[in-house]
Amino acid sequence: MMLTHEKVWTKCLKTIAEHVTPQAYKTWFEPVKPIGLNNDSLLIRVPNKFFFEWLEQHYIDLLKLAISKELGPKGRLEYQIFVENHRDIKGNTIEAMRKKGEALHASQKAGIDPALKDFMFSSELKPEYTFENFIVGTCNKLARNAGIAIAKNPGKTAFNPLIIHGGVGLGKTHLAHAIGNETLKNFPDKRVLYTNTERFTNQIVQALKNNVMYDFIHYYQLIDLLIIDDIQFLDGRKKTQEIFFNIFNYLHQYDKQIIITSDRAPKDLEGIQDRLISRFKWGLTTDLQVPDVETRIAILEAKMNQKGVEMSHDVIDLISQNIKSSIRELEGVLVSLIATSALTEHEIDLNLTNQVIESFVNHIQKEITVENIQKLVADYFSIPVEDLRKKSRKREVVVARQLSMYFAKEFTSESLKNIGEFFAKDHSTVLYSHKAVRDMMDTDTGFKDIVEKLKRQVEFSLNSN
């Protein structure tokens, strides 16, 4: 009797069914299609690369057993990865993977194929954020040391997850990237991924829309070190929390490292399920504090050297005495000072420094409000502000509303939920509008000009009110 690929695979499935749960069988083996038989080798098609990875990681022995039962000890399995063009998630990393997946469209041999194993995994890390240029002081020493320990031994220290919290501009993002970069330096083969809660949420929205949630979750399950920045934005996002919870549990169970940053301590996080918060306590929670004066001076000196400028001790002292609450502000003053000095052809002395500090302090103390933005945008479109809260579908009202939401998200520190309330909408509408504006800017230069123009007005009102 002729052996056909269908018959061989049907028999393999019988063996497999005896060894796995019905759920696993349904999830991982039913979608596999046999497509060819070539002597000792059965060619199967899997729906995507996650599938391939998953089978390789979890069922390789079982597959070998089943195949050798049907085809003898020389029996082999080859994979083909099926790629559908419309299966397209717009998140950067997934997009990059999809492209790579297409390149890998050729059949892949079973066993660990090096070409596939080290597929391009875009870490999204910023190379400029390293430990080398992270200045240490008492304010950040503990967090930094924990980070160094993790980079030597990701997933295997007691610091899993590592929660880094602290106010704006104190170095959370920098430190998180530094740990990622250092880990890659120590272990070039590890899969490190940096993402933030915003991007993560957007990817989930897309994955749900495109019906590729499995792919999404499996993608994250392959990561060795996951960094997720600004977790406070999970506030009220139930679906994202649920999915993050699953990914978290999976990674933690397999000793994969998780690093989370937050603008407040876990106990103060709002709108996040308790079960998730309690997971955060499994590892180390550490905070970044406001830098003391020595650290502020050290940071200024380091940044000054990086930028290749010279400043007197008096100038450095003056800045460090006045700018106390954030490293980002310290940097900001330094940059403004250099720019102002170049523009006015005035040397950096105490006088100029005083002026810059003054304008800077005023600048940052002014907060632009959602109401201001609404008014500005409504004026621009010559519509009444109230219309932004109404359910109007008139084109200019819709655009004005989306733009206002976009600016509110860009320029205020309000949560998405709060922004939504100014428009009688929920947070997902804000997120959607923000994205819609960005997409339109990408495709429509006329629209982009309008946005830029309004943006300057918003910024101007920020400086002048």
Ligand code: ADP
């Ligand atoms: P956060 O994420 O806490 O808001 P960031 O990590 O974005 O803060 O840091 C703000 C800026 O300050 C970045 O440009 C970063 O490089 C710089 N910075 C923060 N901490 C340090 C540090 N310890 N040494 C040098 N630069 C720092």
Ligand code: MG
């Ligand atoms: Mg940050």
